[in-house]
Amino acid sequence: MSAPLLEIKDLHVSFYDKKSKITAVQGVDLTIPNGETVAVIGESGSGKSITSLSILGLLPLSASVDNGSILFKDHNLLKFSNKEMQQIRGSEISMVFQDAQASLNPAMKVGVLITEGLKARKKLTKHEQRSEALRLLRMVGLKNHVYDQFPSQLSGGMKQRVLIAMALSGEPSLLIADEPTTSLDVTVQSQILDLINDYKIENDASILLITHDFGVVAEYADRVYVMFGGKVVEAGDVYTLFRNPIHPYTKGLISSIPKISDTEERLKSVSDFVFEEVGYVGRRFAPETYSIENKVYDAPSELVEVEPDHYVRLFVEKEAVGR
Numbered sequence: 001m002s003a004p005l006l007e008i009k010d011l012h013v014s015f016y017d018k019k020s021k022i023t024a025v026q027g028v029d030l031t032i033p034n035g036e037t038v039a040v041i042g043e044s045g046s047g048k049s050i051t052s053l054s055i056l057g058l059l060p061l062s063a064s065v066d067n068g069s070i071l072f073k074d075h076n077l078l079k080f081s082n083k084e085m086q087q088i089r090g091s092e093i094s095m096v097f098q099d100a101q102a103s104l105n106p107a108m109k110v111g112v113l114i115t116e117g118l119k120a121r122k123k124l125t126k127h128e129q130r131s132e133a134l135r136l137l138r139m140v141g142l143k144n145h146v147y148d149q150f151p152s153q154l155s156g157g158m159k160q161r162v163l164i165a166m167a168l169s170g171e172p173s174l175l176i177a178d179e180p181t182t183s184l185d186v187t188v189q190s191q192i193l194d195l196i197n198d199y200k201i202e203n204d205a206s207i208l209l210i211t212h213d214f215g216v217v218a219e220y221a222d223r224v225y226v227m228f229g230g231k232v233v234e235a236g237d238v239y240t241l242f243r244n245p246i247h248p249y250t251k252g253l254i255s256s257i258p259k260i261s262d263t264e265e266r267l268k269s270v271s272d273f274v275f276e277e278v279g280y281v282g283r284r285f286a287p288e289t290y291s292i293e294n295k296v297y298d299a300p301s302e303l304v305e306v307e308p309d310h311y312v313r314l315f316v317e318k319e320a321v322g323r
């Protein structure tokens with residue numbers, strides 16, 4: 001593993017309302033090495049987005065970080081002021097959100113959207129801004145005329161490319177991509193992920209890729225963190241996790257990847273796994289016990305290194321211990 005660019009240590013994030021507290025992220029440790037793609041994969045509600053929003057200091061107002069640190073280039077981002085975080089966002093760390101439609105101002109032409117970001121970050125003349133915006137558009141595979149178009153004139157894939165051009169305009173050393181291809185068809189999906197991968201390689205940048213698709217993890221990630229109920233349940237380099245998945249949830253995710261040989265057979269999907277949680281609160285899983293495929297497990301242990309660079313939260317099946 002290369003030296004870390006970003007290290008999350010023991011991150012706890014909770015949501016508060018008048019009556020209750022819900023802990024969405026419970027003691028997450030996560031390392032993003034320089035020049036690598038780290039994937040975070042997990043069920044809806046497992047805490048993936050909240051973890052990435054914590055990095056950018058963009059948590060919803062009802063949420064707060066209870067504990068932990070996020071070291072970026074050896075500085076704890078959680079200690080940064082809003083002003084300092086504004087300087088980091090878009091230049092050092094950028095994010096591509098899943099919903100391009102909602103993220104692009106429909107009243108602004110693409111050229112304006114991109115140059116607005118450039119103005120904020122670089123001292124460029126108007127002419128330089130335009131040529132830099134056109135360079136970014138070409139970089140993401142869009143023609144010059146898109147500069148003068150409104151988002152409503154673009155396809156979903158083109159909108160996502162514009163978002164990526166905006167995100168890359170500050171030449172970030174870390175790009176966070178939260179389900180960047182969810183609403184796109186498979187061909188466009190791989191074009192967008194290739195684009196992000198090319199940026200990583202050409203700039204020795206790091207990528208944090210949030211996804212629910214282990215096929216994407218297999219193809220693009222160097223390391224993977226599997227999240228379940230606000231915790232990391234398994235982590236390591238991608239090759240090791242594929243060779244030897246241990247947690248039942250990871251095994252389920254891997255078995256859900258479509259295989260070329262399975263064309264006739266209906267593929268097992270992650271949603272086939274039953275998560276009937278004891279004490280299920282909203283979309284969150286109670287920490288005490290959980291069930292996978294109708295088996296109830298005891299509270300899992302801390303992460304244990306079961307082989308070099310392979311960490312698992314071990315668990316005990318309740319029936320197996322005579323309960």
Ligand SMILES: Nc1ncnc2c1ncn2[C@@H]1O[C@H](COP(=O)(O)OP(=O)(O)OP(=O)(O)O)[C@@H](O)[C@H]1O
Binds near residue numbers: 024
């Ligand atoms: N705005 C909110 N208000 C209250 N609780 C929230 C809010 N957003 C998230 N949560 C809580 O945080 C948990 C983690 O949410 P998060 O968005 O990180 O999940 P996720 O893994 O990214 O899911 P998805 O794949 O659907 O985006 C949720 O289960 C929920 O309990």
